[in-house]
Amino acid sequence: MSVTVMEEQGPSISEEAIPVWNGKLTIRAKVAGAGSALIYFHPANGLHWDPFLSHLAQTHTVYAIEFPGTSSGDPYAIHLIDNLADMVLVYEELVRSLGLTRPVLVGQSFGGMLAAELAAAYPNIASKVVLLSPLGLWREDLPVARWLEAGPQDMPALLFHDPSSAAAESMLALPEDPDIAAAAIAAQTWATGVTAKFCWPIPDRGLRARLHRFSAPTLVVWGREDSLNPVGYSDEWGRELRDVQVAVIDGCGHIAQVEKLHETIALVDAFLAGT
Amino acid sequence: MKITLFEQAPYRFMPDGFEQHYESVNSTPYSLATRDGVYSSIRDFMDELMVAARSGYDGLAMTEHAQSSYDMMANPGIVASALAYMTETEGLDVAIFPMGRSLGKAREPVRVAEEYAMIDVLSGGRLVAGFPIGLHYDASINNGVPPIEIRPRFDENLELILRAWTDREPFAHNGRFAQYPQVNIWPRPLQERVPVWITGIGNPRTMQMCLERNFGFNYLSWFGAKLTGKRIFDRFWEVADQVAVPRNPYRLGFTQTIAVAETDERAEAEYAHHLEYAFRTGLGSIPQQKLAMPGGIDIRGVQALVKDPGDFGLYSEMRTATFRDLVDAGVVICGSPSTVYEQLREYCSEYGIGTLHAMLGFGSLTRDLTMKNIQLFAEEVAPKLRELWADTDYAHHWWPERLGGDPTPVTPGVRATEDTPAQAHAPKTGVAV
Numbered sequence: 101m102s103v104t105v106m107e108e109q110g111p112s113i114s115e116e117a118i119p120v121w122n123g124k125l126t127i128r129a130k131v132a133g134a135g136s137a138l139i140y141f142h143p144a145n146g147l148h149w150d151p152f153l154s155h156l157a158q159t160h161t162v163y164a165i166e167f168p169g170t171s172s173g174d175p176y177a178i179h180l181i182d183n184l185a186d187m188v189l190v191y192e193e194l195v196r197s198l199g200l201t202r203p204v205l206v207g208q209s210f211g212g213m214l215a216a217e218l219a220a221a222y223p224n225i226a227s228k229v230v231l232l233s234p235l236g237l238w239r240e241d242l243p244v245a246r247w248l249e250a251g252p253q254d255m256p257a258l259l260f261h262d263p264s265s266a267a268a269e270s271m272l273a274l275p276e277d278p279d280i281a282a283a284a285i286a287a288q289t290w291a292t293g294v295t296a297k298f299c300w301p302i303p304d305r306g307l308r309a310r311l312h313r314f315s316a317p318t319l320v321v322w323g324r325e326d327s328l329n330p331v332g333y334s335d336e337w338g339r340e341l342r343d344v345q346v347a348v349i350d351g352c353g354h355i356a357q358v359e360k361l362h363e364t365i366a367l368v369d370a371f372l373a374g375t
Numbered sequence: 376m377k378i379t380l381f382e383q384a385p386y387r388f389m390p391d392g393f394e395q396h397y398e399s400v401n402s403t404p405y406s407l408a409t410r411d412g413v414y415s416s417i418r419d420f421m422d423e424l425m426v427a428a429r430s431g432y433d434g435l436a437m438t439e440h441a442q443s444s445y446d447m448m449a450n451p452g453i454v455a456s457a458l459a460y461m462t463e464t465e466g467l468d469v470a471i472f473p474m475g476r477s478l479g480k481a482r483e484p485v486r487v488a489e490e491y492a493m494i495d496v497l498s499g500g501r502l503v504a505g506f507p508i509g510l511h512y513d514a515s516i517n518n519g520v521p522p523i524e525i526r527p528r529f530d531e532n533l534e535l536i537l538r539a540w541t542d543r544e545p546f547a548h549n550g551r552f553a554q555y556p557q558v559n560i561w562p563r564p565l566q567e568r569v570p571v572w573i574t575g576i577g578n579p580r581t582m583q584m585c586l587e588r589n590f591g592f593n594y595l596s597w598f599g600a601k602l603t604g605k606r607i608f609d610r611f612w613e614v615a616d617q618v619a620v621p622r623n624p625y626r627l628g629f630t631q632t633i634a635v636a637e638t639d640e641r642a643e644a645e646y647a648h649h650l651e652y653a654f655r656t657g658l659g660s661i662p663q664q665k666l667a668m669p670g671g672i673d674i675r676g677v678q679a680l681v682k683d684p685g686d687f688g689l690y691s692e693m694r695t696a697t698f699r700d701l702v703d704a705g706v707v708i709c710g711s712p713s714t715v716y717e718q719l720r721e722y723c724s725e726y727g728i729g730t731l732h733a734m735l736g737f738g739s740l741t742r743d744l745t746m747k748n749i750q751l752f753a754e755e756v757a758p759k760l761r762e763l764w765a766d767t768d769y770a771h772h773w774w775p776e777r778l779g780g781d782p783t784p785v786t787p788g789v790r791a792t793e794d795t796p797a798q799a800h801a802p803k804t805g806v807a808v
Contacts, residue, residue: 175674178523182551249516251664278682286678293523293670301519 111157113149120193125180127194128171130164133157136227137203139195140164141211143355144247144299146291148271152357155365156206159372163198165191167214169294172287178294184305187214187298188221195225202227204372205316208357209329210235210295213303219318220310229318230368233329233354237336238304245328248296261325261353271358311340318344319371321364323352345371376723376763377774379434379472380427380749381630381732383446384420384454385657387739388412394655394694399662401512403444417447419742421457426746427469427735428462430753433778434470434503435462436630436732438574439477440510441517445657451475452490459498470778472503474574474593474630474732479509479525480518484532484553488539488560495564500777502564505593506533507574508581512665522671528552537571540564568782570773572628577607577686578676579614586620589784591730591773593628597658598688599704600631600722606685608726621785624729624764625771631719632734634709635751642710645744647698650707653738659693712755719760729764730773733757 111132118127130149138160140153147166156162168190169178181187191214195203205226207215212234219229235244245258256263256272263272274281298305318341322334331348338346347367352360386408390396397403424435435458440446448454451473459471471494476487495502508529514520520528531550535558538546545559572591575581576598585592594607612622634650636642672680680686689696689704701707708718723731735752736745774780 179527246516248522248668248670249512249664251662254664282678282681285681286674289669289672289677290674291669293521293668296670297521297523300515300521 110149110151110154116163116198118194118197120190120197121180125168125177125190126171126174127168127190128166128174129198130166131161132164133160133162135160137198137200138162139200139203139205139215141205141207141215142167142170143209143211144292144295145288146170150271150358151361152364155361156368159369160204163200163203165194167211167291167295170287170291175290175294178297184217184298188217191218192222192225204228204230206230206232206368207234208232209354210299210303212236213299213307216307216311216314217305219316220307220313223313223315226316228372229314229316230371231318231320231337232356232364233322233326234320234333234337235299235303235329236305236307237333237340238302239332239336242330242332244303244330246301247328248292248300258328259354260359261323261327261351262359265359267358267361271355308336308340311337312342314341314343316343317371319367320344320346321356321367322346322348323354323356323359324348324350325352326354328354376728376761376765377433377470377625377730377771378757378761379436379470379730379732380424380432380736381436381438381474381734382420382424382736383437383440383657383734384417384448385446385653385738386412386444387416387419387741389444389652389656389739394660397660399665400445400656400660401443401516401665407444413447415742419745420736421454422742423736423745423749424454424458425461427749427753428458428467429465430750431757432469432733432753434472434732436472436474436505438474438505438507439480439513441513443513445653445660450490452487452494455494455502456490456497459494459501462501463497463499468778469501470503470775471498471501472572472732473505474507474572475505476507477509477513477529478506478532478536479529480514480520481528481532482518482520482553484535485539485548485555485558485560487532488536491536491569492540492560492562492564495566495569496562500565501775502566503570503572503773503775505572505574506536510666511668511671512661515668515671516665522668524552525671540569566775566777566782568784570775570780570782572773574628577603577610579610582611582614583618585626586615586618589772591626591628593630593730593732596629596631596734597654597706598686598690599701599706600629600688601703601705602688603686604705604722604726608728612727621769622727623769623772623785624723624727624767625769626730626773627726627728628730628732629723629726629728630732630734631722632707632737633715633719633748633752633756634707634735634737635712635715635748635756637711637751639710639714642714643698646709646740646748649738649740649744650701650709651696651698651738653740654693654696654701654706657738658690659696663691712751715752716756716759719756720763723760723763729769729771731760 213236574593634646
């Protein structure tokens with residue numbers, strides 16, 4: 101099928117701050133588009149609005165949620181929530197606070213794990229779920245890469261099948277201004293540390309035992325050459341979920357939505373358009 | 376001045392060029408080790424510490440680095456307990472100073488309290504209790520602690536241990552990281568106030584905690600004290616002024632790698648190769664991403680370090696550092712007794728250091744050369760150096776009473792370690808060093 105990718109221009113993005121947890125925690129979201137609601141759960145290093153999200157905003161109202169502690173100017177919010185079960189409660193409250201009825205959940209990597217935890221805890225919360233190389237399962241013969249101890253020189257090869265591709269280089273590029281670059285490095289580093297609180301040292305918090313609770317139709321997308329979270333896990337998700345489609349993209353690493361944008365969009369669009 | 380012998384327990388027989396061929400000293404394949412090599416590395420390490428005890432050193436110090444070939448020391452308490460008993464049976468009045476158990480790493484804090492208490496009993500009250508915050512690779516890779524939890528875990532564990540030593544009644548501990556229905560350890564330390572030292576690399580919050588809580592603060596020369604020392608020590612004493620704590624030099628500890636021979640030339644000839652081995656297959660082979668893991672350093676700290684990595688000194692070049700690089704940066708002090716004495720005296724007097732940890736065994740240094748280094752330093756450097764600060768009125772409040780210390784608090788306030796840094800600062804004390 102043909103796919104229209106959002107032009108450079110991108111949609112108009114607004115920001116929302118949603119108080120939760122008895123007013124102690126403020127969750128920030130970037131919101132764009134129109135149509136039925138879609139919640140996006142970002143990966144471990146924080147939220148970066150990308151062409152994939154712009155595309156989703158053509159057909160949905162996208163709520164891209166910033167994980168607590170990763171929002172600019174509010175790094176210590178992470179210290180308010182100490183365990184994953186409470187974090188799932190925070191996100192459930194967030195869905196209610198936003199007044200959303202059965203939104204689509206889309207999560208990438210760590211965000212995929214979080215979306216899956218929410219959908220497993222609250223089987224009726226989502227209409228559909230899209231998981232892009234989600235963390236959350238562990239097999240000893242398929243160790244997830246220890247991304248927290250990967251140096252900057254190692255990250256491109258962990259994230260991309262072809263780190264020299266334009267899409268990869270564009271995502272990895274740092275701002276030229278040294279002050280802005282330092283702030284960006286600090287923000288991404290901190291976000292990675294914040295999310296690691298819920299998935300380090302082994303990204304397995306018992307999710308496998310909860311996956312049977314899923315009721316929403318689910319699409320699982322994987323890059324065949326995923327060096328961070330091996331593609332073998334796509335079979336595990338296929339086995340554990342009842343209503344699931346699993347798609348593997350060739351020539352693709354961990355971040356399918358960046359490295360193979362068109363293929364990812366085609367899969368997601370077809371899944372979301374289906375009944 | 377109090378002077379301890381500080382040693383790590385490196386595997387001393389790594390193949391030449393290790394640092395070029397292996398990713399790190401925290402992931403060293405054990406296939407490189409031989410049975411005899413491991414035994415002699417540890418046996419010599421213990422013998423050297425005992426020689427120091429018999430040579431008049433004020434203390435014996437070691438620390439914790441698990442799963443590491445540069446310091447095979449998963450639990451310094453085990454070594455400290457052996458030394459505590461041996462020195463007690465030989466009647467050697469020497470401090471037993473594990474620098475020590477990493478509390479950002481520890482998942483069994485009551486066991487740490489129990490082990491240290493036992494060491495104090497075995498030694499007849501000579502324990503000096505060190506608690507490093509925790510190196511990231513050690514806490515987060517070796518022990519699986521998310522880096523963002525290292526500091527809060529340290530804070531909780533430290534409070535629990537101090538309470539376990541001192542509370543007369545059993546108590547329950549409902550912590551974030553540990554829960555115990557009953558804490559009532561047997562035995563407790565013999566010392567009513569065990570001197571406590573924290574090792575840090577420059578975080579002002581850690582310095583402030585030490586100053587406010589009557590803890591000693593240790594700093595290490597390994598990043599190159601000529602590059603980093605002024606920044607760190609000035610920062611320490613500025614924080615002391617801000618919290619209105621006297622500039623008592625005894626509360627500042629400094630670990631310096633030192634190599635002494637009869638002449639400067641001979642020192643270089645005998646030690647240069649081993650010093651290069653020590654740092655290339657030691658700190659130089661710990662990749663930055665294992666020392667500074669995401670979440671382990673505050674977001675503001677990361678931003679500051681990206682812009683100014685000065686606190687890390689020579690570290691980024693250490694994997695290929697030459698003897699001259701190490702000397703020039705102050706990572707090591709190497710030379711004749713007078714050369715070494717002059718440099719140490721100048722350094723310690725300039726920065727207000729009253730507790731020196733002399734690292735006289737290092738890297739591949741042989742047993743014989745280590746013994747020589749320990750003996751020469753003890754006979755020709757330490758006696759003069761020990762006179763430093765002797766003419767001041769300062770008491771050593773961070774040393775066991777049995778060994779001449781006066782471990783009563785110098786500051787009355789006790790502040791919760793999880794507090795944010797104090798906003799209001801008392802006037803400067805103006806106490807000179």
